[in-house]
Amino acid sequence: MLSNLFGLKNQPELIVDDIPTIPCLICDAHNPLDAMLCKECSAPLLIAQDVIAQQREPQIVSIIGESNVGKTVYLGFLLDMLAHRAGDFEAIPKGAYSVDLQQTVINHMARRTFPPKTPMEANEWKWAYYQVCQRAQNPTWVDLIMPDMAGEALAAEVATPKTFRVIRKLLSKSSGLLMLVDAGMAANGSPQPDFFSVKTLSYIDAMHGNKHDEKIESPVAIVLCKADYCPECFDDPAQFAKANLNRLWNLCESRFERYEFFASSVIGSLAYATSNIDDTVVPVPLHTALRGVLEPFQWIIDHFAEES
């Protein structure tokens, strides 16, 4: 099974021009054996070796959503919660680079600022590779590779498939998706979050190429984030989606076997100030209060478990 999945036999090394190389699990580029990150897409290479050594399939969870929806902030806090053993999870970062994203987000929020925008270039994205298990009677470890991708890159790939190869490969190899949708914008009556998420899911649907009566089985958690702007979203996220993101709700029901809506927010209270760089009004997070950050991830993990 492992060899079929990644075209690897017992040895991950491949000889290219007399030099032993290791193929990247995401983009298939050949890299020197001692490299930590892929030279093409910056994905962690350690996982290729671990997959062989530990004889288990890696579970890639991708966080997707439009630019500015809150992916970086959400992922940073999620990783930090896992590192604090929230929900009885145990999470081991594989390589110091895996801790960078979490550190950036926590440092900025401690200084009451939001982290900077994620660059569009894939080689500047921060990837996190963690081995995670929930301490139960028979704990099973899963490898989680979670890249913090730029929303613009996803939008470009969705609009013109195959322009961003890394994204396509990544999504096709993902065992679960966390799709972030801006609940605040949706509650204000903007159709943009609904259209963007419908486009993204229809891209994923087309990529799977399933027949019209076959639904997609990978779990998709739809995270209605910035729910502090519309607290009613916490009461019944699915009902909120049905009312405010109706196109998305319908597409999920028609094409996806396992999906669930969650409300999430990382903000306790916000203030507004004028930026000292360009005079625009910027939100200032006065304090963080995490709500609904772990739940979508827990749900994805539970649905992996169901599969195996």
Ligand SMILES: Nc1nc2c(ncn2[C@@H]2O[C@H](COP(=O)(O)OP(=O)(O)O)[C@@H](O)[C@H]2O)c(=O)[nH]1
């Ligand atoms: N009110 C509120 N604003 C948020 C929250 N999370 C993120 N934001 C805002 O959304 C902006 C973009 O967040 P970011 O994580 O960089 O989005 P990304 O482009 O999807 O990675 C931040 O600068 C904040 O202004 C939240 O939980 N509540």
Ligand SMILES: [Mg+2]
């Ligand atoms: Mg980002």
Ligand SMILES: [Zn+2]
């Ligand atoms: Zn790569």
